[in-house]
Amino acid sequence: MEVIRWGIAGLGKIASRFAEDLQLLPGNVLMAVASRSAENARQFAAKYRATYWFNTFEALLTCQEVDAVYVAAPHSDHFPITMLALQHGKHVLCEKPMGINSMQVAAMQQLALQKGLFLMEALWTRYMPSFQKVLEWLPLIEPIGEITADFGFAAQVDEGHRLLNKAKGGGALLDVGIYPVFLALQLLHVPEHIFAEATFTATGVDASCRIRFEYPQKAAFASLSCSIVEHTPSQALIKGQRGTIHLAKPWHGWGSVTLHLNDREPIVFVPEKQGNGLWLETKAASLAIRTGKIEEPLMPHWFTLQLAQTLDAIRQLIGLKYEQDRISF
Template structure:
């Protein structure tokens, strides 16, 4: 098995989760990390046994030993950091949202194709066992037609106008950070909606602190989706079907428990996994790289385009604009 030597750009909270799970993936090692602070890079590198610790992203992408780069920088940097990596022919796993808008995503995809280099959006839910189970259950037809999806992702964040969540210059707000998960759920299960309704509470820093969306499909399905950084909710996803229900339990995007109710029979399904849950997408990406694939069949360019286009449409409806 070819060993995939990873680099990480941006060393915040999610990078720690990724690095933790990377240690569990056979055939993948953390080789290099980069931060704008040498002290932070050295500390992170020591904690996760990185070989190289850089104080600039340019140094990392120029290192010939790096095979793949995980981009964990703030949303507003995803586009430029991805282009930097691709221009040095480094395979890129870029944290969601892929970029700030469809135009940026198109440039990222075009650059990946021009450099014949693997690029994938890191939306880890797509690769997790509980989500694959739900997809298979719906596709079996046993539950009949889906009527509604209700999915929320809300938590109470401490207000910090300079922090990532409330700072508009960093792409703050609930929609791009966590609203993307309920949207992903609807798009992945039902495809592009025929009609979207949305409203939001725009806070004093200019970001959406709460967003509520309704996706309507000509098939009769309605998806009721919401995100908030002002309040805590169960963060579940419930599918009501003709013959039963499927419930992705609390923190549905990463849960290890799904409840099914079919013709009166209730079953609790346990998908216990080790680590944080990033293991599955890391393994998938590493295998794509070994097989010299340039695009993921599970997290395809077509789906990333659909996702960012939908986010753009919702932002237009709630009048949320970024520079």
């Protein structure tokens, strides 16, 4: 495959950032876009020079000239769009969270495997230079004793917006809490014990959530929090025996990272911003597709599944059930 011809399903905020970044990647073109609204699709296609635009996702997913689909719809639509895309032979890069629950994630991964198609959760943090720096510095401070990480903002949206809408998978945990949970799983792996509590919006989704992961065998713990109703510092701190690593806001993206080794001057890493940052994960996905892989080594299926299972466990503790949890496969 010389050039990967991308399609985008769902044309909101993140879709625009993806389309901009795709222009930074040689060997990748935006072939088609799909929205529920013809006018939105037409304007988006014109702005980002996509050859085709459609007002149904089905039309995009059956387009013969699309090799891979970026799923940028609300959480609730990741599963149906991804399943249909795979059934039509498309590779898929799906926004986070890949599914509403781990049952959906497992079903998507099983279908990708059956069809021999690429599938990846677009969790951009894994590919960002700041996170690479954390991994590089980690051995200098290990063993880790504690991680604290938060991600919170006061969303100024109405009740129908996907963030507050339960049918669309709204709530703090799946939208932003996924980042602190990702960090703890990457650095400390699966906790032995999880504790969690949440406050709820009038629409029945978690407004703010506090989570504690305990790792008694490692003598470590993680204190994580997220919110869609209040601004929080949105930073992360990794405390180790020989020092700390501080990730500044926005730590899940382009934030700086500071290494404080005991009794030494701090060292600061400031990433050089290029594009929106989504090109990094897309470049990795593109290379994997080109080389016939069905998963990307830095974001393998097992990790996405583990992340989804951990989010399920937290939701069970805070008592947050979505309609999608009633359907098993």
